[in-house]
Amino acid sequence: MKIKSNDTIVVIKGKDKGIKAKVERVYPKSGKVLAPTVNKYKKHMKKSESNPQGGVVEVPRPLKISNVMLVCPKCKKPARIGYEIVDDKKYRVCKKCNKRI
Template sequence: MNKIKKDDTVIVISGKDKGKRSKVLRVFPKENKILVDNVNVVKKHQRPTQQMREGGIIEQPKPIYISKVMLVCPNCDQKTRVGFKFLEDGTKVRYCKKCGEIIEKA
């Protein structure tokens, strides 16, 4: 179970986009990377193709390492570390290490 999932709100803690707060668009668990909205945006020179009639310089986000972001707790609204615990019915859930609240049920 990953500590960060799709549609989580995260804050960047290092790099050129330090301090930005945004939503996770996609998770790549094998590469330990995530795609975050409006973070690590690069310019790409695109040649015209049959699908895309116009070429030019387009901007697109690139994945960043999971270790460069921290989860923002929806309850206390602070960046926090994530812990795991089992409930009485045996389900594994993520919880906020600052306030102790369950982030979401898996």
């Protein structure tokens, strides 16, 4: 996974295209990331003890990793990511500014 939690991403496909968000969780098995401020969908809730009114709440859905791009913290641009291995450590490298992320 090129994207990790707490990374800033920008959505490149779908209804929130162009919006930046912070990644809260990553799901390596399904190749998805969850950013709570984007890709929200309305969900109808039944009345329950914790939600006595019932009604509609907005719930964020995980985004496919192919629908987001990492925003490089160094150059602040959406960037493709490469890897650099130095002394057996793997670093992510921004392909725009060539800095380690």
